[in-house]
Amino acid sequence: MIKGVKGSLLAAVSLALVGCAATGKDTASASDKPAEKPAKFNKDPYPSTYKPYPGQVTAVRNVTIFDGEGGRIENGTVLLAEGKVEAIGGPDTPIPADIAVFDGTGKFLTPGVIDIHSHLGDYPSPSVDAHSDGNEATSPTTPEVWSEHSVWPQDPGFSRALANGGVTSLQILPGSANLMGGRSITLKNVPSRTVQGMKFPGAPYGLKMACGENPKRVYGGKGRMPSTRMGNFAVNRATWQKAAAYKKKMDDGKAVDRDLAMETLAGVLSGEILVHNHCYRADEMALVIDMSKEFGYKVSTFHHAVESYKIADILAKEGICSAMWADWWGFKMEAYDSVPENIPLVYKAGACTIVHSDDANQIQRLNQEAAKARAAGRRIGIDVSDEMAWTWLSYNPAKALGIADRTGSLKPGKMADVVLWNGNPFSAYTRPEKVWIDGALMFDAMDPKRRPVSDFELGQPGEGDVK
Amino acid sequence: MIRALLLSAAAIVAVPAAAQDVAITNAKLVIGDGSAPIEGGTVVVRAGKVVAAGAGVAVPAGIERVDAEGKYVTPGIVAAFSRVGLTEVDAVSGTNDRSAPRTRFSAGLDIAPALNPMGSPVAVNRASGVTRAIVAPGGSSNLFAGQGAVVDLADDMDMVTRPRALQYVAFGEDGASKAGGSRAATFLLFREQLLAARSYARNPAALAEWGNDAMIQRADADALVRVIDGTTPLFVRVDRAVDIVNVLKLKGEFPALKLVLVGATEGWLVAREIAAAKVPVLVSPLTDLPSSFEQLGATQSNAGRLKAAGVDVSVGVFDDDDAHKMGYATQYAGNLVGLTRVPGASGLSWDQAFASISSMPARAVGMEGSIGSLRPGRAGDVVIWDNDPLELGSRPTMVWIDGKAQSLTTRQDRLRERYATPEEGALPNAYDW
Numbered sequence: 089m090i091k092g093v094k095g096s097l098l099a100a101v102s103l104a105l106v107g108c109a110a111t112g113k114d115t116a117s118a119s120d121k122p123a124e125k126p127a128k129f130n131k132d133p134y135p136s137t138y139k140p141y142p143g144q145v146t147a148v149r150n151v152t153i154f155d156g157e158g159g160r161i162e163n164g165t166v167l168l169a170e171g172k173v174e175a176i177g178g179p180d181t182p183i184p185a186d187i188a189v190f191d192g193t194g195k196f197l198t199p200g201v202i203d204i205h206s207h208l209g210d211y212p213s214p215s216v217d218a219h220s221d222g223n224e225a226t227s228p229t230t231p232e233v234w235s236e237h238s239v240w241p242q243d244p245g246f247s248r249a250l251a252n253g254g255v256t257s258l259q260i261l262p263g264s265a266n267l268m269g270g271r272s273i274t275l276k277n278v279p280s281r282t283v284q285g286m287k288f289p290g291a292p293y294g295l296k297m298a299c300g301e302n303p304k305r306v307y308g309g310k311g312r313m314p315s316t317r318m319g320n321f322a323v324n325r326a327t328w329q330k331a332a333a334y335k336k337k338m339d340d341g342k343a344v345d346r347d348l349a350m351e352t353l354a355g356v357l358s359g360e361i362l363v364h365n366h367c368y369r370a371d372e373m374a375l376v377i378d379m380s381k382e383f384g385y386k387v388s389t390f391h392h393a394v395e396s397y398k399i400a401d402i403l404a405k406e407g408i409c410s411a412m413w414a415d416w417w418g419f420k421m422e423a424y425d426s427v428p429e430n431i432p433l434v435y436k437a438g439a440c441t442i443v444h445s446d447d448a449n450q451i452q453r454l455n456q457e458a459a460k461a462r463a464a465g466r467r468i469g470i471d472v473s474d475e476m477a478w479t480w481l482s483y484n485p486a487k488a489l490g491i492a493d494r495t496g497s498l499k500p501g502k503m504a505d506v507v508l509w510n511g512n513p514f515s516a517y518t519r520p521e522k523v524w525i526d527g528a529l530m531f532d533a534m535d536p537k538r539r540p541v542s543d544f545e546l547g548q549p550g551e552g553d554v555k
Numbered sequence: 556m557i558r559a560l561l562l563s564a565a566a567i568v569a570v571p572a573a574a575q576d577v578a579i580t581n582a583k584l585v586i587g588d589g590s591a592p593i594e595g596g597t598v599v600v601r602a603g604k605v606v607a608a609g610a611g612v613a614v615p616a617g618i619e620r621v622d623a624e625g626k627y628v629t630p631g632i633v634a635a636f637s638r639v640g641l642t643e644v645d646a647v648s649g650t651n652d653r654s655a656p657r658t659r660f661s662a663g664l665d666i667a668p669a670l671n672p673m674g675s676p677v678a679v680n681r682a683s684g685v686t687r688a689i690v691a692p693g694g695s696s697n698l699f700a701g702q703g704a705v706v707d708l709a710d711d712m713d714m715v716t717r718p719r720a721l722q723y724v725a726f727g728e729d730g731a732s733k734a735g736g737s738r739a740a741t742f743l744l745f746r747e748q749l750l751a752a753r754s755y756a757r758n759p760a761a762l763a764e765w766g767n768d769a770m771i772q773r774a775d776a777d778a779l780v781r782v783i784d785g786t787t788p789l790f791v792r793v794d795r796a797v798d799i800v801n802v803l804k805l806k807g808e809f810p811a812l813k814l815v816l817v818g819a820t821e822g823w824l825v826a827r828e829i830a831a832a833k834v835p836v837l838v839s840p841l842t843d844l845p846s847s848f849e850q851l852g853a854t855q856s857n858a859g860r861l862k863a864a865g866v867d868v869s870v871g872v873f874d875d876d877d878a879h880k881m882g883y884a885t886q887y888a889g890n891l892v893g894l895t896r897v898p899g900a901s902g903l904s905w906d907q908a909f910a911s912i913s914s915m916p917a918r919a920v921g922m923e924g925s926i927g928s929l930r931p932g933r934a935g936d937v938v939i940w941d942n943d944p945l946e947l948g949s950r951p952t953m954v955w956i957d958g959k960a961q962s963l964t965t966r967q968d969r970l971r972e973r974y975a976t977p978e979e980g981a982l983p984n985a986y987d988w
Contacts, residue, residue: 398977399977418878424644427968427971429971448844463948515893519897548852549851550854553852
């Protein structure tokens with residue numbers, strides 16, 4: 089039916105802070121038990137082959153900079169070299185001679201947008217049945233599936249997100265038909281022949297989970313469990329129980345039969361894999377928090393968290409991020425209590441605040457969604473500056489994805505994932521002018537040849553159009 | 556403190572009242588017809604209609620005056636193609652009257668009795684500046700979806716401005732699927748039903764003679780007769796360039812057809828043909844993905860290129876969000892202005908962009924003389940905005956519909972007030988209302 093409902097079915101994530109990562113309780117701790125050797129599974133069988141595209145030493149001067157962590161520099165300078173942010177500062181920041189220098193007068197410079205919730209590649213354009221690869225809707229729990237095995241790198245949506253949205257990294261999630269939909273993957277938004285060529289090097293995997301209406305509708309509709317919210321929890325708890333037992337066996341150094349589903353869940357329990365939980369309603373989020381404590385995992389982020397404003401204090405206390413839309417509402421019951429002030433109210437409570445898309449169109453305008461949310465906040469006295477609002481678009485999603493040490497803000501030594509906007513990016517009248525990923529110029533509005541055209545679009549009406 | 560602000564904001568919103576005579580002065584006045592904003596403008600509304608608007612307009616004695624303090628004052632937004640009033644929660648079928656996939660009727664369906672003015676989407680859209688909407692049915696079991704209406708979003712029980720204001724039909728992939736599986740079937744079914752309606756008009760008794768072999772039911776034939784003679788505009792959903800050309804050719808056989816194209820994603824490829832046929836177009840302007848094989852040429856420059864070719868272009872919010880988020884119209888129009896700054900892209904000037912969400916949709920549905928602008932004689936639908944209405948996050952501070960001041964408070968406002976401070980107080984939130 090309408091997109092809102094379809095989108096809600098597709099989408100499901102939530103991110104959580106990475107606080108529980110790397111506890112040291114992995115299989116190595118069982119090494120004093122010589123009798124049985126724990127199975128050694130390759131945890132990275134489809135390794136990233138991503139390499140930054142060639143860039144040149146580049147500077148932008150006289151530009152207004154939001155650094156992504158809440159800092160703002162007027163009349164600023166940024167220097168990109170070797171794929172990294174080399175320097176950032178005011179007009180006196182030294183830059184080498186004989187390099188490409190852009191004048192940013194009247195323009196704005198930000199870290200690239202990071203969308204924590206996308207199905208590009210898994211539900212690509214054209215959205216024909218043959219391309220519908222986002223929901224393994226055959227069992228309520230499918231932690232064994234990996235979204236990267238569905239991603240079609242030729243999806244034209246990637247280039248739209250780059251050219252119109254300044255999106256430099258994005259998480260591709262499996263859909264929300266299932267309670268446990270499978271592993272997510274974080275990509276750099278570069279054209280590539282292979283998905284491995286897009287994989288963000290070293291980014292942790294995520295596990296997509298889904299609360300509420302979708303799982304109970306999809307499986308209830310098939311006449312099987314779960315058909316209720318209590319059924320959702322029962323299936324989840326039984327699965328976590330099994331995973332806990334599996335992990336204990338491995339931790340104890342016992343031989344286990346390889347089980348791809350349990351490997352993913354054990355990875356969650358050991359903190360290597362981050363939980364992104366599609367969950368709209370406040371009461372359900374609170375129940376999920378209890379479930380995570382029951383089994384010893386942590387939710388990185390609640391996605392589609394339409395009712396986070398009702399429990400923003402709890403989310404702040406638990407250190408859980410909310411990934412939200414500015415104003416989607418009314419497409420199903422669990423989206424009925426949406427308010428336009430959700431994002432600023434979560435921000436005001438001190439909880440981790442993220443703007444997400446779950447949509448091949450809205451991913452092209454996440455800056456505009458943030459602007460709408462910020463304006464709604466201002467009307468009720470929550471005054472969020474431009475530079476703080478940008479944390480919703482880059483640094484917070486990077487934190488929630490476990491990649492904030494490398495991208496998400498403009499700090500020396502971090503990846504040169506940068507957007508030069510032709511005006512204030514919180515205006516409807518503004519577009520990206522240039523986008524660099526790891527220092528390579530991947531989009532340039534001034535140069536038609538710096539505009540990727542996917543294989544699918546070659547020879548079709550509108551090939552190479554501005555779009 | 557936030558709570559206090561909210562309450563005070565709610566308190567200044569006028570309760571709906573009878574049509575009042577009002578003069579809004581000191582406005583950055585947007586007429587809505589494509590002309591430039593007028594600084595220091597005044598608009599005078601009497602007996603529910605605009606009587607004067609412009610610079611140097613005298614304020615009649617004894618009339619209520621509202622000082623706009625230099626803010627934008629515009630006609631209300633006219634949603635170019637929507638389902639507002641037809642649904643409350645899309646996924647809850649009892650609340651959803653968009654379409655009737657199991658009815659035996661089609662063109663004869665009339666959405667007027669399905670409209671719910673009390674639904675929360677009406678209030679939410681009104682609070683974002685939408686005062687009128689062209690509402691189309693979603694579909695039936697047959698090719699023709701039925702008759703839409705032009706509605707107002709006022710806080711009262713009578714939503715219908717003009718019933719049976721349009722007939723809706725989808726060609727392209729959707730129409731092919733309805734007609735039996737191919738575009739050939741769509742065009743044949745369309746022609747046969749119109750021809751049957753024409754025969755019925757000439758000889759109503761014929762319908763009974765056809766019996767079970769009738770192509771068409773009486774109620775549907777009645778509706779299609781009004782399409783054939785041009786009384787009811789025919790809104791045609793069509794996207795692929797060649798499909799558009801073929802739809803335009805229908806006027807060869809049915810010359811009185813009043814066509815309006817909806818979607819027209821690849822319209823820019825045949826812009827000259829559309830302009831020559833003098834057929835207006837309603838576009839969802841930010842569509843730029845090849846979502847289907849009939850939208851391969853999708854580009855955000857579609858609206859700008861059509862306009863440049865001389866086509867009347869209206870900007871709508873459809874294919875999704877068409878009941879709940881009509882307020883996106885201003886954002887979309889603003890984006891078309893932004894496109895004028897992108898090398899190689901086509902957009903609209905600010906003035907054109909605003910007209911595309913006010914007078915242009917009114918003109919497309921044949922009501923330019925009654926709604927959609929602040930020219931004298933039009934409905935007193937006036938909005939004062941807190942900022943540039945095409946900028947992100949701008950909101951109305953006051954809205955009049957037919958000269959009546961409207962409440963801008965929504966259910967969402969009440970929820971937000973309740974949870975402005977999320978922790979529990981002395982009593983649970985449920986007692987806080």
